[in-house]
Amino acid sequence: MPAEVWCAPNDDRPPRKKPRLWRDKFREAVRGVKRGVRGHSSFSVHFFCAVVALAAAVVLECDRQEWCLVLGCIGLVVTAELFNSSIETLFRGLEQEARDRVYGCLDIAAGAVLVAGLTSATIGAVIFGHKILVLFHWLPA
Secondary structure, three states, rough: OOOHHHHHHHHOOOOOOOOOOHHHHHHHHHHHHHHHHHHOOOOHHHHHHHHHHHHHHHHHOOHHHHHHHHHHHHHHHHHHHHHHHHHHHHHHHHHHHHHHHHHHHOOOOOOOOHHHHHHHHHHHHHHHHHHHHHHHHOOOO
């Protein structure tokens, strides 16, 4: 049989969307980060802790692997908080009946931020604790 029998006619196909440019995708992503950060007081706490961790990494002269861990932990916490903020934003847009059904999602998202923060704090304590113990000669270098 000819191939035309098996193919849908061109009229039935939805119009093809023009692909978005990469710069537009990045612009939208940056706008999303700005929206996620604005209006959420927990970000100020996370940013303060990130600045303290970065300052400690500079002062304690962390090596490349330690820097990667510190930066990865900061990224982990900020990413978890952005997901939490997006879920909170969606939740606020729901009607009361829907809110009652999905209320547990807020707790789960907040729990994810807590786990990310505790994990990051533990990794920071291991890295910076070891550096401080070596600095005061309580551990051999």
